[in-house]
Amino acid sequence: MSVETTQTTPAPQGRRGRRPSFGRLTWSGLTLVIGLELRQRVRSTKWKVALSLIAALIAVITGLIIFAVPNDEWQPGDLVFGLVVYFVLFLGLVVSPTLTATSINGDVKEGTLAPLQATTLSAWDIVLGKLLAAWFASLAILAVAIPFIIFAMLDSEAHPAALITVILVLAAELLVVCALGLAWSALTSRTASSAVLTYVTVAVLVVVMPILFPLLMLTMPVEQTMTYVNRDYAYSESTVDEDKYPYVDESGYHYRCTEETYTQTAYRTDRLWWLLAVNPYVIVADSAPSPEIPEDSDEYYYTDGILDAIKQGVRELRLPPATTSDYCQPGLSEEEMYRREQREGLSPTWPWGLGFHAILAAGSVLIAVRRVAVPYGTLPRGTRVA
Amino acid sequence: MTILEEAPPITAAIQATGVARAFGSVQAVQDATLTVERGKVTALIGPNGCGKTTLMLMLAGLLRPDAGEIRVAGADPRTDSAAVRAAIGWMPDQLGSWDNLSCLQTLTLVGQSYRIPAAQARAKGLSLLRKVHLEEFADRPTRVLSRGQKQRLSLARALVHDPAVLLLDEPANGLDPRSRVELRQYVREIAAEGRAVLVSSHVLAELDEMVDDAVFMSKGRTLGDDAARMVAHARTRYRVWSLDVDALRRALTDASVPFEEAEGGAMVSIADEAHAQQALAWLVGAGVPVHRFGPAGSALEQTYMAMEEDRR
Incomplete structure (x- = not known):
């Protein structure tokens, strides 16, 4: 409490100290608002036409992706599946904000929020009803996309369970974006502002964070000793001293391994990986299960296509920078084996990202509930009750 | 408390x-x-x-x-x-x-x-x-x-x-x-x-x-009681129209009834409907050619206007 003395009217109960009661969430109230929103908002957007257009768009993109990805011995892995999934995610991130970004301030402007607030519906009923109705509408987009995702799945070599995780994570991400839109529509009075701010928020997660990642990385270099192991070939194969050059390469030439040590600048990506973890694209990729690396595999990465590459790439960035680089021996060096084990042993990245998104969504819902709860204490700038 | x-x-x-x-x-x-x-x-x-x-x-x-x-x-x-x-x-x-x-x-x-x-x-x-x-x-x-x-x-x-x-x-x-x-x-x-x-x-x-x-x-x-009094007062105001305005005003002056001049007649204050009936009977009986007699428009409007004037 501040010691302001500006209050001229000595109120027994000032408005600022007390919060409006948010009321209780009720099943009947929630379903009522969902029904109202679906009938009012969704039906008005020529929904069937929109869904057919979206289906057509996904069909065209899927066809083009299948055509573009070569189907030969070069293994495209989950490339087709990954690209189609990413396109659906892109569509979801573009369309979902429009479903909620004007939900509260638009209703205030239309004069249809106050009549609801004046009833015995609670703020929870109104806000969660709006959120779920918008989510159901965006799930319709996902439902339209599912046949194409399955089709893409059949055309690639993704882990079969990836189909389920990808759809679940896509659904969760749509819910998060709907919640963000709701919060902005609660915080701003102009519908144009809330729409822009919702898109900016999504863009921050999708684009700005990945840009920040390398920029911030460059501001925190560390000097570390780096050991390079390189091949050193004998000058003449005829006079080779086999004790000195013990190894023979694929063409029959003798070589040895030489170690050199430098002090080098490395970057602590393990301190910044969270910038990438909150990216919806990373969350989708990381949650999709990938084939296990066989114990005797001599590949450092077992990447297949796009989802897996992003997953392994981000997990690699979570490790401290490597201190040796072995170009000499075929197969994995001890450190590489160790790092691969470390990487495999990491906890998945997606719970961090999705957890952060869950906090964002929960915070957004709280903001919206505070905005809708009556009686109003302070009103947001530039708004009126009715 | x-x-x-x-x-x-x-x-x-x-x-x-x-x-x-x-x-x-x-x-x-x-x-x-x-x-x-x-x-x-x-x-x-x-x-x-x-x-x-x-x-x-x-x-x-x-x-x-x-x-x-x-x-x-x-x-x-x-x-x-x-x-x-x-x-x-x-x-x-x-x-x-x-x-x-x-x-x-x-x-x-x-x-x-x-x-x-x-x-x-x-x-x-x-x-x-x-x-x-x-x-x-x-x-x-x-x-x-x-x-x-x-x-x-x-x-x-x-x-x-x-x-x-x-x-x-x-x-x-x-x-x-x-x-x-x-x-x-x-x-x-x-x-x-x-x-x-x-x-x-x-x-x-x-x-x-x-x-x-x-x-x-x-x-x-x-505005509370002041305005309520003004409305009550406004409700008592009756307007009388006479074919002969001077005759009306003379009759009122002779009987020492306070009145305000109004176009085509006068404004008087009458407590209730019973008194209004008596007043009208008296005027007609006194030979005043009354052709219209009734409450002086909207009491609320009069009060509102009076209130607005106070504000100016």
Whole structure:
């Protein structure tokens, strides 16, 4: 409490100290608002036409992706599946904000929020009803996309369970974006502002964070000793001293391994990986299960296509920078084996990202509930009750 | 207040004392005190921007007052907003309707929002639509309604849950003359059912015939007893028209009746209808050629104008 003395009217109960009661969430109230929103908002957007257009768009993109990805011995892995999934995610991130970004301030402007607030519906009923109705509408987009995702799945070599995780994570991400839109529509009075701010928020997660990642990385270099192991070939194969050059390469030439040590600048990506973890694209990729690396595999990465590459790439960035680089021996060096084990042993990245998104969504819902709860204490700038 | 002191029995449906509310630096309502009795229609009168709507929002449990006490149907909107909202039917001045819903769907939905079972809300909605003459629009989307029709739907919406208190914010706006007359009759019916009605309007002649009490508001303050006295005074004013103006004025002067000159006659103060009858009989008996005799226009309007003059 501040010691302001500006209050001229000595109120027994000032408005600022007390919060409006948010009321209780009720099943009947929630379903009522969902029904109202679906009938009012969704039906008005020529929904069937929109869904057919979206289906057509996904069909065209899927066809083009299948055509573009070569189907030969070069293994495209989950490339087709990954690209189609990413396109659906892109569509979801573009369309979902429009479903909620004007939900509260638009209703205030239309004069249809106050009549609801004046009833015995609670703020929870109104806000969660709006959120779920918008989510159901965006799930319709996902439902339209599912046949194409399955089709893409059949055309690639993704882990079969990836189909389920990808759809679940896509659904969760749509819910998060709907919640963000709701919060902005609660915080701003102009519908144009809330729409822009919702898109900016999504863009921050999708684009700005990945840009920040390398920029911030460059501001925190560390000097570390780096050991390079390189091949050193004998000058003449005829006079080779086999004790000195013990190894023979694929063409029959003798070589040895030489170690050199430098002090080098490395970057602590393990301190910044969270910038990438909150990216919806990373969350989708990381949650999709990938084939296990066989114990005797001599590949450092077992990447297949796009989802897996992003997953392994981000997990690699979570490790401290490597201190040796072995170009000499075929197969994995001890450190590489160790790092691969470390990487495999990491906890998945997606719970961090999705957890952060869950906090964002929960915070957004709280903001919206505070905005809708009556009686109003302070009103947001530039708004009126009715 | 001590515990021993007995709280006065709450008879009024709305009791507001010293209510104030600011928006930032703008003091929308400074000091409003009013009482709305059950079974009566009370008018809330004042110029644009005097805080009528803000006061109504506070009474409806949508806006928290900065200071003052409000009791609506015995509940404090500050602490028990839900109970207040359940007891109140609020017709906002802003006309908003869910334009994809039909009129009947709208009323059913609002009824359900007050936790009334769907079938019951629907039946109530139908009877209300009949009452406000919108039954032919029951299944048509509200977007086809005209302004006046939306206004009537809004009135029906405020009544779906049988509220004990009705707050009407500018209900006559955009209504055609016939609808205004019907609104007036309907509001009287609603009050006759024992509900308390608070109605704000600019159409003062309209209110004159509708209301029992009037609360005047100016610059965020209710004017209280002064205005009530002015209304009472205005109600006693009669206007007399005579073919021979001089004869009328002479007769009044001779009988030492105080009067004001008015075009074509005079203004006199008469306590009630019985006295008016006697006064008219006396004038006619005295040979004054009276051709019109009656109350001097809207009492509320006279008060409003007098109040406005004071402000200038």
